[in-house]
Amino acid sequence: MLCPTETTSTDNRLLSALPAEELDRLRPGLETIRLATGQDLHAPGEPISHIYFPHRGVVSLVSEVPDSRSVEIATVGNEGMVGVAILLGATTMPSRAFCQIPGAASRMAAGTFRTALDVNPVFRALLLRYVLALLNQVAQTAVCNRVHPIEQRCARWLLMTHDQVNRAPRFPLTQSFLSQMLGVRRASVSVAASTLQREGILRYARGIVTIPDRDALEAAACPCYGIIRAEFVRRAPRPRACAGPSAATPPRRGGRAQDRPR
Template sequence: MMDHATRTGNRLLAALPPADFALLAPHLRKVVIERNSVLIRSGDRIEHLLFPLSGAIAAITELPNGQTVATAIIGHEGAVGLTSAFGASAAPATAVARLSGAALQISPAQFLAAQHRSPAIASMVQVFTMSLLTQLQHVAACNALHSVEARLARWLLHIHDRANEGDVLPLTQETLSELLGVRRTTVTHVVCTMRASRALKSSRRGQLEIDRPRLEAVACECYKVMSRRIDRIVSHGAVGLIPGAPARPPSRSPGSRIAGTGS
């Protein structure tokens, strides 16, 4: 049986009552997620569901002309492949690990069998779906209305929220280009601008050192709004899964790291 310390590494699983979690526990396997690994490609069959314990996973949409753009960042507050709970067999987006970490893995068939026996697990799926839709809606609006600099600051903050420690993020300019859906030359220009404002302390090859307070000043309001709303959905969802459980308020002031992250 998965021990309590392991299961509470993922907020969705931690919110399940013990009896409901016990339906999943025998089938959960802890796996390591390597940075930059492609966990699933858009259109591929979903072979595994992943409940991250640490790290950051980007949902990437690929266009026919080869361009890419990130639509969500998922960490220990969410899951990857959970669309299979609605009967989808193919992945709607490509999932790429942007920070290394660990996750609990389970097959769709094993998860669905447990879901059919547990209203709490079914509710957990709805909680995550609401949080993911919230993120997708904000990202779509932000991409249409805000500058590349503000959008880059937002993505860096979302990733930093899910970093284990420190202010150095292992991100290349190619990765930033993929997240933003812009050319490398645009990323180079924006990074230089953010270094001049000292929101980025340094940008060595493959690494970005951030100054979080300055980065928050550069980011658009979408970061704070999105973080508050997602945390509220996940925290209040825990109340519905465990009767009598108190909603957990954000552990920091609005705009700081997502409540429950390990830093």
């Protein structure tokens, strides 16, 4: 269910990076809403009605297969947007987008968005740079899911989500959900999470994750985290307002010593 919220469009880094006069042109077409956990933003093959610019929540992009399973191919937080098909001249996506962690977002009707792209080349150029970073995330996630062990993949996923919630002290997560996003059995995620907890890297209780040692979590992750974050940092301009830690802090290349390139 969508409901009004007091956050503003400048809580999204793409919008906050625009020159003030360019953002002012967009404001009449932006509506601030709240995304609920599990809420679909677009479905496979169905026309995309709105573009979303998350402020605080996190959106999962998942690819579905005929046996009803789904695997996450990318996530979108306040560094990005949902609905890139419209930007690229299409009207649908083969993937599903749904709210993973609830929070506020700015949304714009697809028709209004197309008009804004036509009259605002600065806006278009900014979003196209973001798409390059998003495509890198999709490709690197596919590599990660194929070649890295589950513990490292869990750590990479947790780091990315931690970034996208502005490194909040805690955020909601169930092991069932994480296993679905990684495309593995829940028992495998349970073993990986238990290992991280024993090492003091992660605390998990009643569906809430706390990360007490961010540096140790980065060391436990595969190098994919650093590769993905570096590309987002490289492609994204600095916002006019002070950025949160996930934008300002240079990404570390994850992976334990034996997994790092020599």
